[in-house]
Amino acid sequence: MEETISQEKLEELVNELSTKYFDKPFTDKVAFxxxxRTTGGRYIPSRRTIELNPKYLRELGEEEFIGIIKxxxxxxxxxxxxxxxxxxDRDFRELLRKTGSPRFCQALPSAGKQAGHRYQCKDCGxxxxxxxxxDTKRYRCGRCRGKLVKITP
Incomplete structure (x- = not known):
């Protein structure tokens, strides 16, 4: 699959996946x-529209993108x-399992981690x-209640 696909190909792909995994056609709107920013896609019930993040197709490939569509x-x-x-909802979790759809999507590599501060527990490490x-005087380790120490990167 190319890095970006046309609207027609996107609609075709979504309808094909809908028929293959759900045995039902997709009759509404899908768009990039x-x-x-923080999600691979979203479903808007009031408009019956699926919106997809094209960055996931470009950066993580077809397999991850198909998982988001499912x-x-x-x-x-x-x-x-x-x-x-x-x-x-239980119905949702069961259908995810039945169709082999992911519950969450991976983080985009381009998003990068914004952690600027590292702390280590003195007790459990x-x-x-x-x-x-x-504030290391106020907060402690969530695992063992040990003292936190700032680590220099």
Whole structure:
């Protein structure tokens, strides 16, 4: 699959996956949304639209992208059938398992980790990476309640 695909190919792919894994056609709208930042895709129930992040196709490839489409199709088909289509619903989790869809998508390599502060527990040695500074006098290790020490990178 190319780095980016046309709208027609995207609609074709989504309908093909819907038929293959759910035995039902996808009859509504699907589109790329370049503004999505922290997720691979989303389903909007009020518009019955699936929006997909094209960066996942470019950076992580076809296999991860197909997993995202299958995940969003789980939301879509359950919503149309009037069943629990949200992440916490049993129907949703069962359909994810049945279709082999991922529960979460991987982080984008381009997003990069923003951790600027590293702390280590004196007792158990667990390392914490944090974007914000932690007050080591006030906070302790979440595993063993040991004292945290700042590690210099």
């Amino acid at each position: 949304n370049n503004r999505l 995940h969003e199709l789980c939301h879509y088909h359950l919503h149309i059938e009037g069943k629990g289509y949200k992440h916490g 667990h390392v914490y990476e944090r974007a914000r500074r932690v």
